Each structure stands twice: as C-alpha cells, then as structure tokens.
Amino acid sequence: MPLRLLKYALKKEHPAPRFFKSLETPKKSYDVVIIGGGGHGLAAAYYLAKDHGITNVAVLEKGYIGGGNTGRNTAIVRSNYLTPEGVNFYDASVKIYEGLSEELDLNLFYSTRGHFTLAHTESAMRTMRWRAEVNKHVGVDSVVVGPDEIAKACPELDMSCSGQAPILGALFHAPGSIARHDGVAWGYARGADRYGAEIFQNTEVLSIDVKNGKVCGVKTNKGYIETKQVLSAVAGFTPRITEMVDLETPIVIHPLQACVTEPMKPWLNNILVSGSLHVYVSQSSRGELVMGSSLDPYEVHQTRSTLDFVEGLTSHMLDMFPFLSNVKIVRQWGGMADMTPDFAPIMGKTPIEGFYLDAGWGTWGFKATPISGKTMAATIANDSAPDLIHSFRLSRFEDYELTGEKGAASVGH
C-alpha cells in the first residue's frame, strides 16, 4: 500500500485540501474569460498560467465542472486517426496524457489497454490499412492485424460475431488507453486554481459584448465581466455561444449515448471498436463494461436516453460476446456532441477579434483535452494559432479545405 495514503490513517482531520476554491462572484474584469468548465476549458486555463504566465483568468461554468461531455464520454484516448494532421495532433495529446497523472499529482487511472478497431468487411480493411500507413508514417504505433492476433488478445470474442459479421482483421493501436474522465477535469481545475485562475460554477453566460468586431465583455447571471479575450469551450452548447456573437459555423448538435453494466471481475483488457456493429466497449477499473455506439440520427439539444440506442447496442454486443446475455445494464445516459461536416474539430481564431473557438469536438473531445488546452492557451496568448491546429481553423469551410477524417469516422471513438 503506498505510503502516501498513510497520512489519511494517521491524521485526525482529513488532511486533503480543497481541489479548488469555492468562488461566488466574478471580478469586474479579467484578461481572459473561458466559457465552459469542462476538461478543455480548465486545461486551457491551466496552460495559460503554466505556459504563458497568464493567470488573470475566469472560467465560467453554468453547471458544475466536468458535468458536460467530460463526464459523459467513454474515456477512450487514442491517436489512430486518418490524416497526418489528425494523427499528429492526437499523438501530442496522448503524450501529455501519459505523464499527466504525475504532472497534476492526481491518479487519472490512465490505463493503456491497446485498441482494436475491428473490420468486418473488405472496405473496412482498406480503411484500417490506410490509417495504419498514415499512423506509421508519423510514428504512431498502429498496425493491421489478422483474426488470429485478435483472437489471441481477446479469446472471449466470437470471431464470427454470431455468424453475422465475421471479423476479417483489425487496426491495432497499442497506445489506446482509458482514463478516469472526471479526474481529468478535477486535476486541471486544481492546477488552474493553484496558479490563480478563478473557477465559477453555476455561472451562465447570457450574452457576449462585441463592439467594432472586437470582444469587450460578457454578461453573466452573476454580473458583467470586462474582457478582451473570450474562449468558447462548451461542447454541445457551441451554437448557443456562437449565436451570441453572430458567428455562423457548420456545427449541429446530435446526442451521443452510452451505457454501463454492473461490475464484474476483469476479463476484457483491450478496448474494442466495431464500425460495422456500431459498438465500442472497454472494461473500467471498477469492472463495469462501458459501451457506446454511433451518434443519434437526428439533431436535438437534449441529453435524454432512448430505448432504440440500448436495444441496438446490446444486440450487437451479443453478436460479439454471446455469453453476456444475463449481464445487466445498470445505467444509460447521453451527451450532446458538436458535429462538423468533416469529423474534425474547429479550433483557433474567428473573424471576431478576441473570440476564440474550441469546438466541433463531436465524439472525440475527451482524448484531445490536454492538447486542446495547450494549443488554445497558445492561441490566446499569442493571438495566433499554432501550426498543429492550422488545419482545424474555422475558415477551412469557406476555403473548401475540409480535413480528410470523414473516411475514418464511421464509428470514430
């Protein structure tokens, strides 16, 4: 048992300090206002302070921190994308994640499990090869493997999928990991708080003041805040914020759902994704199977659950793992995903001076938390986006220069 836990047994008073201050009312002005106290917003606040020395920062969260998609995703981290831009970006995120528990001194249970994207059709195999080739090119560990290797890693998997969709192969991505999602938000919140950033929960932005094309302040339910720089990091709520500054974007909201079983002893070590069967699944350190599927098929600004989702998902889970028939689903839930036409985020500057966008995270935002925080902090500090996120700029749509992730996003988790 680690010695660090001894103090809890020995001290009379609980020796752990607050993670973050409990602040009620924001100051009159800040250098930077970050809208959204999820992983991304909090990471941006953390790196603004750590990398750029900017600490006069307010993070405004209308609910509680990490209560949006940070706390609703299935906590998968990977970088096996299709385009070199995507792979480089997510790889940078994976590298930060690998040392993040130590950096934040909070155990994020960053657990490297290996990630199989199963292919059931020849065309899926082609896409796997494409991704593997691009990944290898930029130095990311992804390879196409055959059924034997999959069966060896996961002997419980029915390789024929009940005869419905025999597995032809997979893309195996060794660095694929899962993490404790809440911890990521809390760790960054604590880090940002210690540097002096101020986090306000239950604080909702009502409007954003723009004069002569420049941001000059935000109105909240707790008063007006003067600021020249505003970052929107509000996955699922982006269109409501961009509407405040009359900014058009391609983002539409589709719910993404997930569900979890009761705990069982560990048996599934890898993360498995099947595009054809629309399933992704891993087993958490608590022993629950955490499962998701594809996006809900229509736009709705709700986090409601549907029966269709869980029926479809479990039916396909049984194709893969027939022995789960009597394992029980405990809970299902939903999040709201910012979807873009090319399945890549929208990051960086906008036509409005001082208004920065960290959006369009669709179903892949959690894995990008550290690197999005870092690059958005750099964008704000320098009023210029780093090269790493150049291809994610908003203007790519007007330029007809969409990113090529579309091909890999059938189930893009």
Added chain:
Amino acid sequence: MSFRIPKQAREWLNRDKKINFTFEGETFTGFEGDTISSALWAAEQKVLGRSFKYHRPRGVLSLANHDINVMLTDGTDTNMRGDIVELKEGMSLNAVNTIGGVKKDKNSYIDSISPLLPVGFYYKAFHTPRRLFPFWENIIRKAAGLGVVNFNYPRILKRKQHAHCDLLVIGAGPTGLTAAYEAAQAGLEVTIIDENRHAGGSLGYNRAGDKASVEYLDDLLNKVVRHPKITLRTDAYAAGYYPDHLIPVVEAGGITKFRAKAVIVASGAFEQPPVFRYNDLPGVMLGSAAQRLIYRYSVKPFNNGIVVTANDYGYRVAIDLLDAGTKVVAVVDLRSGSNGGLHAAELYRRGIKIYPGHCVYEALATSDKSSVRGAVICAYDDKENIALAANKFTLECDGIAMSAGWAPAAALLYQAGTGMQFDYGVQQFVPNRLPEGVFAAGKVNGIYDLDQRMRDGIRAASDALRHLGHSVAPYAIEKHNGPSPSHAYPMVPHAKGKNFVDFDEDIQIKDFENAAKEGFDNIELMKRFTTVGMGPSQGKHSNMNAIRILAKIRSLPVEKIGTTTSRPFFHPTPIGHLGGRGFHPHRLTAIHDWHQAHGAVFTDIGAWKRAAYYPAANHSKEDAIQAEAMAVRKSAGIIDASSFGKIEIYGPDAAEFLERFFTGSYISQKVGSCRYVLLLDESGVVVDDGIASRLATDLFYLSIGTSNAAAVYREMQRSQQEWQLNIALVNVTGAYGAMNIAGPSAREILASLTDLDLSYESFPISHIQEAVVAGVEARVIRVAFVSDMAYELHVPMAQSQHVWNALIEAGKKHGLRPFGSDTQRLLRLEMGHHMPGIDTDGLTNPFEIGAEWAIKMDKPYFIGQRSLSILAKRPLRKQLVPFVLASNFNADMPMECNLVIDGNEIAGRVTSISYSKFIDRCIGFAFVTPAKKAVGSEFQIRTDSGSLVTATVVETPFFKNQIKSQKGA
C-alpha cells in the same frame, strides 16, 4: 434451528414443495416460493454476501428487489440477486466477490485498513512513480468488480412485444389497484404492472397486527383481477420512461414495449436506512424488510430485536415483529416526545420499552462479525442531530429493524420530465409539475395514509380520464396530515465512522464530509467523487441521505441541493432482454441459390449478399479471380448484377430531372442510347455514378452501384419534392434481375437465345434495346464497364434464374464461366474505370479524378455546380492517375491504401491495385500530387514492409481495345 414460523396468511410459499440447495458448500432446504435470501435467512444464515469495497459481511437489508449485498453465482450465472431470484431445486450457490468463501473472505482485511482508503483514495496514490501504476492497477482491477463472468453462458434470445393500452398503471399496491379499478370502471383499457411476484404492495406486509388488511387486499385484488378491462401483470417492472409514453416492461420472458395513452405512476417509496455505526451488520435490516420476511416468507427476522425508528412506521414494525414471535427488546425513537399513536399505546400495553429521543449509537457485532449481539443506545439531540453519548447503555439483541423514512420511487417520473419539489410536510420530493398524460399517486406523491392513498388513486384515475377526454369531475387532492413519514435527518454521527449511507459502495458519513472539504460540495460532483448511488442499486437507499448530508454540510435547505439526474434503468436489465433476438436483414438475388450451389464465396455489399468469386478446389482466391477474369478476356464470363440499383424516371420532364440531378447532358440524349451519370453533393464531392439509358422520350432507365442505390434513390425523391417536375420515380431494383455476359464469345452466346440483331453496327456500345431473350422480355444494354464486348440483361426478377440458366447452358461450349464481384473489380480496373467509394473518398471532387469530361458546366443548374465553379478556381491538391509497376515486378506487392511517398512526405495513396494475368502487369490507380500526373511520371509507393516500389503513370485502358474500330467505344 430455523427462523421459519408457522404459515402466515397469504404467504408466498408452497409448503408442499421442499427445495434442496447448497450455499457455500452447505446443504439447505427451503420451500417453493422462497427467494434465495429468504430461504437462507430461514435457515439462520446471516452472512449472505460481502460488500464491494471493504468486504464487510452483509445480510438482508431491504428485500425490496435492490438488495445488492446478496449477489450470488450458481456457477453458470453471476451477480444473481438473492432477494429476487426464486429458489430452484439443486441450486449450488456461492456469494460473489470473496476469496475463500463468504464466511472467511480473505479480503475482509481491507475493512481493517479502511482508514488508509479515504474517499477517492485511488485518485491520491498509485500514480507515482509512473512505471508502477500498471502493477497497482492490476491489483485494484482484481479487487474491484463483483461476480465472475461465465464465458460459456448461452446466448439467450428473448422475444420482444409491443402493447398498447389506454392507461398503464405502474405499481399494484393499494394506490395503483384502486386507480386501475376506477379507470376501468369508467371504460378505459388498463394494464397494471408490479415488479413483485404478487400484487398488493405494502398491503401484503405492512399489517401492524391488523388482520383486516388481508381481507381488504383480497377484495381489492378480486375486483381488479376479475375486471374485463384490466390486465394485471406481476413479476414485471417498468425499466424506464422514454418519450411519448414508451415504457419497456421487463418480465422473465422478454420485454414488452408499452405505448400507453396515459400513465399513472404508483410506484411507492423505498424505505431508507437511518445511519449509525455498524448499521450494515447482518441482522440489521429495514423495518419493511423484516415485515416482508414475516408475511411473504413466514420467516422471523431475529429472536430478540430492537426497533430503531425515526417515524411512526417503526411502531407498526414492532407489532408485526411481536406477532411473528420475535421478542422486541425496545423501540428506540430518534424523536423526542410521544410518538407512534395507537401503535405506541399497544406496545406499552404489551410491555415494550420505548426510548423516545434516543438513538442506536452503534450496533455491536458478535465476535465473528456474523451478526448483531447488541446495540449501544444513548440520547439523541433531534435538533442538532447528534448523539449524546455520555449516558450510553447497551441492550442485548440479535437483530435491529430500522425505520427512518422513505424516498419516492420516482425514477420514471424524473425520466418523464417531472418537476419535483421538496415537501417538508413529508420530508421528501414530490411531483409539482407533471408532463402531459403522466400522473402520480400514493407514496411517490407524498401520500402515506392507506385511506388517503386509495383516494389519491381515484384522484389520479380521474385526472387520467379527463386527459383522455372523459368528462369526469376533478377529485379532491389529498394532503398528508400528521407526523412526517420521513425523518429530516436520521443520522447518528460517530467518531469512529462505519456509519454507512451507501451499502453498495461502502460510503460513510465522513466520506461525504471529506469530499465536501476537498471541494466536491455540489450533489453531482459529490456523487462522482464518492460514487454514491453509482452501484447496482443506483442510489435507491442512499441518494436521499446523501442529499441530506450535503445540505447539512452546506447549511442549505434540502431543495437547494437538488437531486442527481435519474436515468434508465429502474432495475438493472439483462443484455439478453434488451438485445432481443437480433435482426440482421440482408437481400439475396433470385440467383443466389445457384451461386451457393456452385461454391461462390459471398461478400456483403450494402444490404446485399453478392458472389465475390467461385473458388475451384485447391485454388486460392487470387487464382480463382485471375481465372474468371481470363475467361472474360479469352472467351466469356457472366456475373449476377441483380443487386445494382435500378430506377425508372418517367414523364415529360424526365430528361430535365436528370439534367438537374446529374452533371451531364440528357436533353439531347437519343432514345436507345446510354450515358454516364455522375452525382455530386452540394459541396461538389463525388457521390456515385451509373448509366442512364433512354428507353423513350419520357422514360429513362437508370442503373447505379449496389451500395449507394438506396441513398441515391432517396435523394432523387427529395429533389423531386423540391422541384415538383412532371415525372414519376420508380425504384425497380427488386423488380428486375440483372446479369452481365462479357467477353469475345458473349455476342455469340447471347445470339443463340435471341432474335435481336447483335451486330456491332446495329447494336453499338452504350446502347439499349428491348428484346426477348430465352423467351423472356429483356432490356439489353451494351455497357463497357468490364469489357467492350459485354451485354447487360435486365429481366423480371422472377425469370432471372431461367435466363441465367439458359445463358450458362448456351455458353458451355464457349467456356463461359461465372465471375463474381471481386473479379469485376479487376476487370473494370483493366478497363481503366475508377469506382466511387474505392477510388474516391468522402472529399474527392470530380477534377481530382479527371472526370471533367462528364461535367456540363454550361447548363443552368445541377447539384454541386456552384461549388465546382469555386473549386475550379482553386489549385488541385491531388490527382487520381492510372499506373503500372515494372513489367518484371516480383517484389513486395503494394496494397490498396499503401501510401505514395515523396521524399519524407505523404504524397498520396494507392486506391486500387491488382496483378492482371491478362496484361501480365501490376496495374492500379493512385492519388498523387498534381505535379506527378503526367503520363510517364514516376512515383514511389511504400509497401507494408516499408520498402519503396516505383510506379509509372500510364494511360487507360491498360490494354489495347479489343474492338478498336467501333464507334462510340
């Protein structure tokens, strides 16, 4: 020794049938109708499970279908719930999550080191140094989890049903039964469900010595069961509420998806434990659990019990205990003053000692911790909610029944979007804004008195009737009178803790206090940090107390704390039920059986099963494909193309429709000719292509690829809705079978079955003719997709097997052989045709594949035209080129999606590649940078092994045309 008592009225047992089973290796006997928990408790087995975190011994807590302390395995199934699963002959049961058995669980040491494991401990350690984390993680993962999954458990295919009713009543207690009866009397079709094996709810067990309650229940049940308009389903729970009153009802046999016009939620309330040190010992149970043991299973909960109560309910429990032959040592009431009304008076009369203003400071365990041996009692300050432990004393007992109050079973109401407010009169959340068509009654509505509950049921029925358009007068709204059924703060702080709030997750009061100290002081953050309510019982016995504790910590009224979001499922629901039978529809052509009989290997394309190739014995896939392709080049081959999309566009505006929908020109297209069609989306990206054949001025016959056909047709329908042209669209994909006979002998073979003039002059390439082939009316199209000498025959689906057979027969002497879709891919490549979806991706525009020739920019409009005009001004980023490898190439063969590498940069990728035996070269398509597009340019492909292979850009087709002179080729 046995806790079994004489038969109680309406017990759930069949005493005629004894059931033998084993638990942890020991043999026991119960009765049919027992649950595992009741049978074990009857046998005085108290340690039935171990807790999730500290591995503390646990027994019966609630017996209310969420008693997760008793989770078992029978070797086949796992995480079986002892309070739900009925006993069966020969069961061999063990508790889950123990090492060495439930009594001597080796992991029980964790309980003694619990100070080392404060709330959220796993966030605070094990991560430094980083390299050791996998070691710790392994230990933690193994310690976590409950049962072990059996990989040989059979796949269970449960049926699913749909059902409709006017009114669905959830909960067949006195409230629900009354509501159902009232509504049915007024003419509604009513279904009433209850998760328990028998209806009646609390009327069945909450008797407090009142013998009449049994008769009352009988009467009510009789009325309901006999009513022709009421269906009663027991052992059936409502798993969740989904929009538009969709409620999946789960039974052993499967799920029934109810769609009700109105819903009455009469789901009652969960009894909540008071929180004191060692309130989790086996033998400490909820008052209602004790009552259920007595009246459902005729089992007494203990011999000498203490009742600790914080409401009047505990007094009722005490009477039931006495009636069951249990000695009641004392009733300890957290509240001061005289409480309990008539029941208290009766207890006095029966000589029971009552301690108002007192609490159980802690329960005392027997030396082996398997049971209770006593309780430390002291005065309780009900204002400050602290124990005044100075004058504590000990009472001996072997069990404690607890009654502190209730939490509404409101999950479905929350999921339906009900607004709830905290009612201090009953100390619980009650609905104050119900969604349309959803009604609440009884305990879930804050009504506890039996007569009041019945009236509330009638009131809800009248509300539902009015919602459904019946004219009935509003019924009076009930309001709770008298002392609150729930205590505002039934917690007893203790310096040494182990006063459990959440029994699933072993969470104590101090865990909440410490979580708040660390900043997790709103309910959602607290839930996530402490994991309260996240275990298998989903907070049914813990969420309300957690809210109270947080309110206390923050000195806020309870309603300011709010509740966490309620999500399906109400009870954990098996994957087999939810997944059901599974449904994998696929489409077969009319010739499918023939392919199968001839050894075809099938591939899935869209919804279709297509023959990919026909492997000969001892030959590889590659050999089969090359042989089939050679047949097409040297003699003849035939492919079943029935899965192609086939759409008729009929009407005066048919050509105009195509003009707008596709990129080319169709107004000028001659009747009898065929033209290439290319479909773009609004952003100018290539979607699909195909062939449009003009059969008449006002009739086009369109054939398109298999996988996109449904989507293309759908988009055509949408465009027609917008454009409102004078046309009709008919999808004849399933009406016509299609086959393509190709190769030098194709004409001769076909000629033997038709009178049609097949000379190249009268039937050139890219033309269509209607003719009789093998006695069947056919549309014959000369398309040059796989060969210049090819005929595509479209015949009624039902006759396609006949025509196919005739062609096969006629082709025998010419060496005709069938070929599959994999071979077709090679053949079209040899011909130099690119394929959407193979040689394009989700962003490819027509300029990048050299399809400018297919685009008529000077027409008024087509889909994607305006975007193309923008793209035309922009530099090309990539270009699809045909290429060959060196003629003597025999190294590491590149594969599709291998990258084109220029220096150290990705310069493109291979989209198609194959060795062609006919050409004796490796040929393919690749995207390259525009600088490399000229014929003769060389570029490098990196193979899987990392070696670089040089490719040379060439012209298409890859081989000289077979009929060079022909016009229109």
Added chain:
Amino acid sequence: MKLLTCPVNGTRPLSEFIFGGEYRQAPEQNSCTDAEWAAYVHNRHGAPGDKKEWWYHSPSGTWFIAERNTLTDKVSSTYLLSQKNLNEEKAAQEAGK
C-alpha cells in the same frame, strides 16, 4: 422511441423515419458570392429552436417537412413540401383578391 406523423401515412414510430437535415433555401447561385455559397453549403443554424426539417418515411418513400423544436423535441406540424407551397400560393392569391 418517439412517434412522428407522416402526412401521408399517419403516426408511426421514429424508427421508420430518416432525418434529412434542416430545410434550407439556397441563395441564387448565379448572383451570390463564393463566400455566400460556401456558407450555404457548410454552415448550419445550430442553435436550438423551431426549425423546418426534412424527414423521410422510409417504408413508403415519402419526404416531408416537419416543424420541430430542437430543444424540446416537440413536432408542431408535418406536411408535404408541395402541399405547403400550394397552400401558400392559395393564401397569397386570396390575400391578393
């Protein structure tokens, strides 16, 4: 599962329908700027509220318009696009009289 009312086939479960996105009118393509066209092609009105949407009843092949609030997920009306145009024309004519 929600229910949706096809103007031709009546109220059916949502599983029979395919969402076709927001109903939008393209700018006049010959007079609009490239930027206006690019915005039409790519941008969407993503904020929650009442929207006109394309829906497709798959078994019958019927495209229609649903007016739906994307926040509450409540549908206020459904109709065939052609029907609406006719109705509007009629209303305009009557107003003209």
